[in-house]
Amino acid sequence: MVVNLGALATAQQLLRLSSPQGFLLFVIIAILISWALLPITLTRRVQPKMSERPKSSLRALLGFAPLAVASAALSGLAMGAFWSMTPVYATQLGFDIGGVGLVMSVAIVGGALLQIPIGRFSDKHDRPRVMTWVVLLAALIAACMPFAPTHEALLGLYFLWGGLAFSLYPLAVAQLIDQLHPDEIVAGSADMLVMHGAGCAVAPIAAGSLMTAVGSQGLPVYIACVFALLGMYAIYRRRRVTALVTHTAHFEPMVQSSAKVLELIFDDTQGDLLMTLVSTKSTSVSG
Secondary structure, three states: OHHHHHHHHHHHHHHHOOOOOOOHHHHHHHHHHHHHHHHHHHOOOOOOOOOOOOOOOHHHHHHHOHHHHHHHHHHHHHHHHHHHHHHHHHHHOOOOHHHHHHHHHHHHHHHHHHHHHHHHHHHHOOHHHHHHHHHHHHHHHHHHHHHOOOHHHHHHHHHHHHHHHHHHHHHHHHHHHOOOOHHHHHHHHHHHHHHHHHHHHHHHHHHHHHHHHHOOOHHHHHHHHHHHHHHHHHHHHHHHOOOOOOOOOOOOOOOOOOHHHHHHHOOHHHHHHHHHHHHHHHHHHHO
16 A cells, blocks of 8 residues: 555656646556556466455445445545545645645655554554544544645645545455455455445545535535544444453363373272372383
């Protein structure tokens, strides 16, 4: 995720090379895609054989990991709006083409820089709780964007928001993997990607409709509402799932012996025979 987001942040600055209406940027993109294919086409390594994997079952995932699935879908609804509508939002606020690329880059750089710290923190703590705080803070920051007094303040909010928002989907995938057998990880990750992609597909329509109705500030309001909804669901899931009740029990250490030996130990009629066998074995070992 860090490498991917770092490349995405750098790519936004290509807008400074030429106008999006021109042909140059499309040529550069085609060249980069061709370069990306070269390591795959020129390698001499034998391709790994993919083992059989269980079929994906979204219904099963909803049964035992509903928070992870909901996080994938709703993060898609929010991030799809970011990718598609932020250039429109920034343009309406007075940013030029280079400024639009700057807004996008700042948010993505925030996601790249905070990806590892948030991920490691979630590895050492209760991951659902970390997800809850991340999504609620992201909602709060998005709700503050319409009140940013300057463009610089808005860029700062986008940096913090991107650091939190871009961590949500990886956290959801990690939460799911925590509950899957290794053979089920590929299928489960594929289902999560489908849910995230479905949210991204719907997001431009939903966010664009709200922006048409209330103006440019409809974008941060839309994102804040989506994340707030996910945060409330996360709180609901945490309160509904009860902790396992453990009972303290007496522990009696047992020797690594067969059941027959135990019978001999507790059988008075055969106790002398057992002691004789043990003594004989000890004498032979000493000799």
